[in-house]
Amino acid sequence: MFRIGEFARFTRVSVKMLRHYDEVGLCQPAQVDPATGYRYYTVDQLPRLNRIVLLRDLGFGLDQIADLLIRDDADLDRVYAQREAALVDSVARLQAQLRAVQARREMLRDTAPDDLPDVVVRPVDSMLVATLTGGADDDVAALFYRLESYVRDQHARAGRPPLTLLPEPDDETVTAIVPITWLVPPADDIEIKLLAAVPRMACAVYQGGYAGLPGLLQRMLHWLDRTGERPAGPIREVYLRFGAEAELGLPSTFLTGGRDDLVTELQVPLADR
Amino acid sequence: MFRIGEFARFTRVSVKMLRHYDEVGLCQPAQVDPATGYRYYTVDQLPRLNRIVLLRDLGFGLDQIADLLIRDDADLDRVYAQREAALVDSVARLQAQLRAVQARREMLRDTAPDDLPDVVVRPVDSMLVATLTGGADDDVAALFYRLESYVRDQHARAGRPPLTLLPEPDDETVTAIVPITWLVPPADDIEIKLLAAVPRMACAVYQGGYAGLPGLLQRMLHWLDRTGERPAGPIREVYLRFGAEAELGLPSTFLTGGRDDLVTELQVPLADR
DNA sequence: GCTGAGGTCTCCCACGGCGGGAGAGTCAAT
DNA sequence: ATTGACTCTCCCGCCGTGGGAGACCTCAGC
Incomplete structure (x- = not known):
């Protein structure tokens, strides 16, 4: 006792x-x-x-x-198997965190803290959109002006930000995209599509003039390298807040200054692993 | 907005x-x-x-x-390093759990559930003891009788269970051990020692006659194999509850039946890793 | 028998990072 | 004005454990 x-x-x-x-x-x-x-x-x-x-x-x-x-019955093994699976899952998650922390530390070594891209991986839903594709040299603002005008005339503008698909290496086109609330008829070279959902999208928000975007993209690709991720699909540039100029169709040279009122998100679809 | x-x-x-x-x-x-x-x-x-x-x-x-x-100062890296260390630690801990679950599942495959040893790894404190070593063929009960009598005469008996150190392969001796509360003079071949603490001791409790102990030990060693642990030091057999016969010095053949009132703990010191 | 030290009892609170739900108020469109 | 979708605050639960308050118990020494 x-x-x-x-x-x-x-x-x-x-x-x-x-x-x-x-x-x-x-x-x-x-x-x-x-x-x-x-x-x-x-x-x-x-x-x-x-x-x-x-x-x-x-x-x-x-x-x-x-x-x-x-219980000392037979499905005791089931319980252990379940626990094992949960552990495998936890280990994988922690190791992913560890890789991410290490990547960020390494990048911190040769990059100013302010230039570190804050890359977050999250799912992105599919959306119904109107698209207009132009050559890489076309004025993107002009594409958006046509697209937004058309969609507004159809009273189909969804309350989500516009975006572009960046030209891929083998391709020299830029696609302007505007989310819409329901199906509208296509017109001229304006197409209506369901932009596919992306389960794992690397996202980084950038505040400042558009001149900073190429640098951010480069750092994001560097980040992909460090973390062992592979891009899968076209890169999206989402204009969370854009200048009134863009809507008015003014030349994009207006948009290159150091402007803190512009907020843009770069999105890189990631391959499964 | x-x-x-x-x-x-x-x-x-x-x-x-x-x-x-x-x-x-x-x-x-x-x-x-x-x-x-x-x-x-x-x-x-x-x-x-x-x-x-x-x-x-x-x-x-x-x-x-x-x-x-x-903060965006310099010891930002310190914080990340700290997080990294914590993650490494967590991963190691989870992987240890995973190995343990897998080992138990594997052993479940070729062992009846009731025969599975419940091996727990925990630290064991050092303790002050009186010891009496005999040949492997000596009657252990007789050793304990002498030892307990001596300690009781010195009014030094600690309220902890007696144990033996099992003979090691190169050695043919068994050591009976009784915890004591303070230093008493040694006598004859009775020695006074500080039994060292063991940071990682594999422990399994067994309820039943002593005839079952060799089997349990074998299964414990099997467990060591599966989990990649290595034994380090003499194995301890702790008599958590023993029959009155042992104290009375009756022949140990009395103790080999299927008796549920006997409770014994096998302890295997583990090497660091 | 008294006292004191050290156990032990129950009960409540805290942790972290949310999720769920109740009950009330708000917004926008019909 | 009604309706349905939001939003507000506030409180509870999780999970396993530690901490602490205030009261009670045990045992040994005087």
Whole structure:
């Protein structure tokens, strides 16, 4: 017969935990003095407590431990398999975090802190859009002017920001894109599409004039390198806030200054891994 | 100007989180309607929120994120290094759990569930003891009888269970050990020692006759194999509850039946890794 | 028998990073 | 004016454990 403190020193399970295990019915003392409430344990409790500690060290929750202590049937392996899968998952997640932290540290070594791109990976939903493709040399603002005008005339403008698809290496075109709320008829070279969802999109928000975007893109690609990610699909430039000039169709040279009111997001679709 | 729901869909940060970040001062809306309490966000918040999400994905706590958002000084790398170390630690811990779960699953495949040893790794404190070493063929009960008698005569018996050190391969001796409360003079071949602490001791509790112990030991060594642990030092057999016969010096053949009142713990010291 | 030290009891709070839900108020379109 | 979709605040729960308050118990020494 041990009192709780002795039993705790013995098993290296804290008094608090023993009381907690008593409360949730995991490991109840052999005897409780009805007058004083003192818990008295015996060595007979040790095998059970030992199993509890083992399962706890395996990372099971207390409710699962309670389950496992009752059942000794065949789908015991199922429970272990499930725990194993959860652990594999956790390890993978932590290792991804670790790689990300290491990549950021390395980039911190040869980049000014302010130039570090804040790259976040998140899913991006599909959206219904109107698109207008032009040559890489076309005035993007002019493309948007035509596109926005058309969509507004159809009363189909969705409350989401416009974007462009950047030209890919093998391609010399830029595509202006405007989200819409429902299907409208295509017109001339304006097409209506469902822009596919991207499960893993690397996103970085940039505040400042458009002249800074190429540098940001370069740093993002550098980031991809460091973290071992591979781009998959066209890069999106999302104009979260753009100057009134863009809407008015003024030449884009107006937009290259150091302007803090412009907010743009670069999005690079990532390949699964 | 976005209301909170729109901003949430946009950034894929839940409304709950945005309110939470507001409350803790991490990311406050650009404007709050004083009459209604409605939060209004602008795209200017995006860079900051993006950084918050990035740091959160790196596994930083919200308080650390708040720190990191203020400081852009040189010991920023220290914070990242610290986070990296914590991650390395977590990964190692989870991988250890994973190995343990896998080992248990594998052993479950070719062992009856009841025969699975519940092996727990825990530190064991040093203790002051009286020891008496005999040949492997000596009657262990007789050794204990002499030892317990001597210690009791000195009024030095500590309230901890007696144990033996099992013979090692190169050695043919068994050592009986009894914990004591303070230094007493040695006598004959009874020695007084400080049994060293063991930081990582593999422990398994066994309930039943002593005939079952060799099998348990074998399964424990099998477990060591599976988990890649290496034994380091003599194996201890701790008699958590033993029959009155042992104290009375009766022949040990009395103790080999299928007796559930006997509780014994096998302890294998593990090498660091 | 008294006192003091050290156990032990129960009950409540805290942690972190949210999610869920209740009950009330707001916004925008019909 | 009604309706339905949002939004507000406030409170609780999670999960396993530690900390602490205030009261009670045990045991040993005087």
